[in-house]
Amino acid sequence: xxxxxCDDLGYGDLGCYGSTANATPAIDRLAAxxxxxxxxxxxxxxxxxxxxxxxTGCYPPRIGFDSFDGLPVLFPGQGLGLPTSEISMATMLRxxxxxxxxVGKWHCGDQPGFLPTDHGFDxxxxxxYSNDMGRQAYPTEGPMAPPPGRExxxxxxxxxxxxxxxxxxxxxxxxLTERYVTESVRFLREAAAGDDPFFLYFAHLYVxxxxxxxxxxxxxxxxxDYGAAVACIDWALAVILHELRELGLDDDTIVxxxxxxxxxxxxxxxxxxxxxxxxxxxxxxxxVPCIVRWPGRIAAGxxxxxxxxxxxxxxxLAGLCxxxxxxxxxxxGRDIAPLLLDEEARSxxxxxxxxxxxxxxxxxxxxxxxxxxxxxxxxTELYDLEADPGETTDVAADHPDVLAALAxxxxxxxxxxxxxxxxxxxxxxxxxxxxxxxxxxxxYDPAHPYYLAEYDLTDRG
Ligand code: MG
Numbered sequence: 001x002x003x004x005x006c007d008d009l010g011y012g013d014l015g016c017y018g019s020t021a022n023a024t025p026a027i028d029r030l031a032a033x034x035x036x037x038x039x040x041x042x043x044x045x046x047x048x049x050x051x052x053x054x055x056t057g058c059y060p061p062r063i064g065f066d067s068f069d070g071l072p073v074l075f076p077g078q079g080l081g082l083p084t085s086e087i088s089m090a091t092m093l094r095x096x097x098x099x100x101x102x103v104g105k106w107h108c109g110d111q112p113g114f115l116p117t118d119h120g121f122d123x124x125x126x127x128x129y130s131n132d133m134g135r136q137a138y139p140t141e142g143p144m145a146p147p148p149g150r151e152x153x154x155x156x157x158x159x160x161x162x163x164x165x166x167x168x169x170x171x172x173x174x175x176l177t178e179r180y181v182t183e184s185v186r187f188l189r190e191a192a193a194g195d196d197p198f199f200l201y202f203a204h205l206y207v208x209x210x211x212x213x214x215x216x217x218x219x220x221x222x223x224x225d226y227g228a229a230v231a232c233i234d235w236a237l238a239v240i241l242h243e244l245r246e247l248g249l250d251d252d253t254i255v256x257x258x259x260x261x262x263x264x265x266x267x268x269x270x271x272x273x274x275x276x277x278x279x280x281x282x283x284x285x286x287x288v289p290c291i292v293r294w295p296g297r298i299a300a301g302x303x304x305x306x307x308x309x310x311x312x313x314x315x316x317l318a319g320l321c322x323x324x325x326x327x328x329x330x331x332x333g334r335d336i337a338p339l340l341l342d343e344e345a346r347s348x349x350x351x352x353x354x355x356x357x358x359x360x361x362x363x364x365x366x367x368x369x370x371x372x373x374x375x376x377x378x379x380t381e382l383y384d385l386e387a388d389p390g391e392t393t394d395v396a397a398d399h400p401d402v403l404a405a406l407a408x409x410x411x412x413x414x415x416x417x418x419x420x421x422x423x424x425x426x427x428x429x430x431x432x433x434x435x436x437x438x439x440x441x442x443x444y445d446p447a448h449p450y451y452l453a454e455y456d457l458t459d460r461g
Pocket of ligand 1: 007008046047208260261
């Protein structure tokens with residue numbers, strides 16, 4: 001099992017999803033050899049809740065990941081994270097006999113008890129949070145500049161982790177993907193030599209800003225540094241597929257390729273033809289590329305428009321790998337193995353929910369999506385995503401019956417998960433993990449021989 005999760009890669013960023021800006025031959029080949037989802041969403045349009053949801057098979061508010069003391073994602077040194085009372089996909093697979101390895105970005109808590117090695121991964125090599133959360137230059141003007149009269153708030157150095165330890169600070173981000181690939185290949189060979197089932201979770205730092213890229217990819221890019229970062233993601237996949245073939249594991253390995261949320265929609269990124277971007281519950285924030293390849297079982301070259309979500313991988317992989325789905329708690333994801341294996345199968349989802357922090361913003365049922373709010377502003381708009389995937393024409397006035405039907409699902413969601421907009425608490429939610437005296441992983445030390453004392457790009461995501 002190889003699960004590749006990109007960071008902020010948009011629906012329109014890949015050749016097989018219509019991009020003409022980025023060259024993605026390996027990803028396009030993955031789609032040609034497997035199944036491409038046209039209507040696959042993550043459970044949140046931002047990093048931490050999207051990842052926590054995918055790992056546990058639950059909507060973010062279910063696991064207390066609706067907000068992080070009022071913030072939409074986790075920040076370095078916060079005393080919050082995924083508690084060990086939650087069962088992650090890696091724990092489930094390890095309990096089913098799998099070797100488990102993570103490379104790349106975690107972003108589900110950086111304190112002891114919240115790390116990948118506390119959540120079922122035998123080993124981890126990567127970043128605890130986003131790659132802009134290091135010691136970085138600040139612009140002197142514009143929205144990211146410090147207010148007049150205030151010093152810039154310099155963050156601590158960006159830590160690179162090996163298991164539960166900081167192994168390096170301020171790593172060269174342009175070289176990091178290559179190091180992730182090296183670690184992945186080492187893991188695949190070791191698992192193959194032991195004849196053990198394995199789970200590799202590869203969570204890219206790309207294409208989250210700032211974008212530091214290698215000259216090889218920059219020189220070949222027709223879409224600036226963004227295209228170079230996408231090309232590097234593509235190259236990483238090519239190496240992993242090559243390795244699986246060399247090891248004779250092609251037919252026995254499920255490879256899933258997806259993204260944690262939509263693109264920011266600027267500086268080369270695209271969610272076309274969808275509306276909106278990262279941080280919004282328009283389709284451009286929620287719907288992401290998703291490709292699954294399993295040559296032994298999934299027919300090549302298929303596409304599906306059935307609804308599916310990142311929260312579905314937990315129960316789906318449990319079913320395919322002999323793992324157990326917990327029965328002592330609510331799990332929101334559904335087993336979508338039938339969608340993978342059978343062209344006639346239909347989505348198991350009666351509805352899909354879009355929360356922004358603790359507020360229920362949108363509900364999807366079949367072709368219809370109703371929007372109830374955007375970042376605290378109430379609205380009622382209805383879109384027919386089959387006829388209007390770009391959410392351009394509000395048809396609420398024409399379909400009071402559809403609105404009423406979707407309102408039943410919204411009410412069921414509020415009655416279980418809550419909704420901050422009307423001030424309702426959810427009765428079936430579990431608390432986020434919390435430590436009382438969090439310690440930032442590394443503090444800045446002027447005497448430390450950093451390779452890069454400060455990243456020089458001012459991009460912040
Ligand atoms: Mg992201």
